[in-house]
Amino acid sequence: MIAGIDFDAPSHEVAQRLIGVAVLVDGVGGRIVETEAYDQADPASHTYGGRTERNAAMFGPSAHAYVYRSYGIHWCLNFVCGPEGHGAGVLIRAIEPLAGLAHMRARRGVEEDRLLCSGPGKLCQAMAVTRLHDGLPLDAAPFELLPYEQAGTLARPALAVGGRIGISKAMAVPWRFGLAGSRFLSRPFR
Numbered sequence: 270m271i272a273g274i275d276f277d278a279p280s281h282e283v284a285q286r287l288i289g290v291a292v293l294v295d296g297v298g299g300r301i302v303e304t305e306a307y308d309q310a311d312p313a314s315h316t317y318g319g320r321t322e323r324n325a326a327m328f329g330p331s332a333h334a335y336v337y338r339s340y341g342i343h344w345c346l347n348f349v350c351g352p353e354g355h356g357a358g359v360l361i362r363a364i365e366p367l368a369g370l371a372h373m374r375a376r377r378g379v380e381e382d383r384l385l386c387s388g389p390g391k392l393c394q395a396m397a398v399t400r401l402h403d404g405l406p407l408d409a410a411p412f413e414l415l416p417y418e419q420a421g422t423l424a425r426p427a428l429a430v431g432g433r434i435g436i437s438k439a440m441a442v443p444w445r446f447g448l449a450g451s452r453f454l455s456r457p458f459r
Contacts, residue, residue, distance in 0.1 A: 271407055272414035276331035276350045280306035280357040283350040285446050287359060289417030289426040294396045295410075297369030299386065300417075301361060302451040305433045306444035307347075309356035320356070326404040327356050334412065336393075336403040343390025346398050348407060362445070363387050365453040366395065388455040429458035 270276075274286045284306035292298045320328050326335040327349055335347040335358050351357035364386040366373055373385045373395035386392035393399070407414055417426065427449040432441045434456055447454050 271332055273416040274414075276348065276407075277352060278350060280308050280350050280359055281444050283348065284359040284444060285428060287348070287361070288428055288446055288448050291367065291413075291415040291417075291419065292361065292364065293368055293413040293415070294398055294402070295369075296413075297372050297396050298413075299364040299367035300448075301363075302365050302448040302453045303361075303363035303455055304446050305360040305362055306446075307358055307360065308351070311442065324356070327358050328354055329404060330406075332407045334398075334402050334405050334407060336398060336400055338400070339390060344393035344399050345389040346393055346396075346402070360389060361392065362389050363447075363451075363453055363455045364392050365448075365451065369396075372397075383452055387453055391455075431458045 272290045274283060274290065276283060284304040287301050287304050289300060291300050323337060326333060329349060330353045331350045333349045335349050337345055339345050346361045347358040348361065349358045366382055366385045370382065374380055376397060377385055377391065377395050379385060385395045405412065429447040429449045430443050431445045432443055433445045447458055
């Protein structure tokens, strides 16, 4: 258990529980406000076709990072979950920036807080997450996860639920979760 979350649970359960939890990388980060779940049986998952060099971390132990490059441009951060060898994870789509904002602004070249981490590539750039973080445990430096109570969320957050975005397969699967009403989402929920 890290930050009150059982990462051995199915990805769609972990994705919901991560909303409101804070993630920090070298002390820079914020409250998770949007996630998407993926599973090996899911045609949209990187693990659907089996283990490769790129997705190997997803088949490793839970509560580790899986970092990949999207479209050859942006890094994306996922948290591995489920039993070892299963190939499931949660994409961290957006966070509300709370710590290290000066670093985030310098790395992203933008001033507006809402634009710093409102997408998976943006948050990785703001938090300086790269392939070097792939396979690292979430319960050790440079990562730190704080339960929602320590992240400034007073009660279990209300969730918005919808289909995943930015993919071409299984888009209607309702495995995108967000902090209801958050202005820091990558895209509003319908």
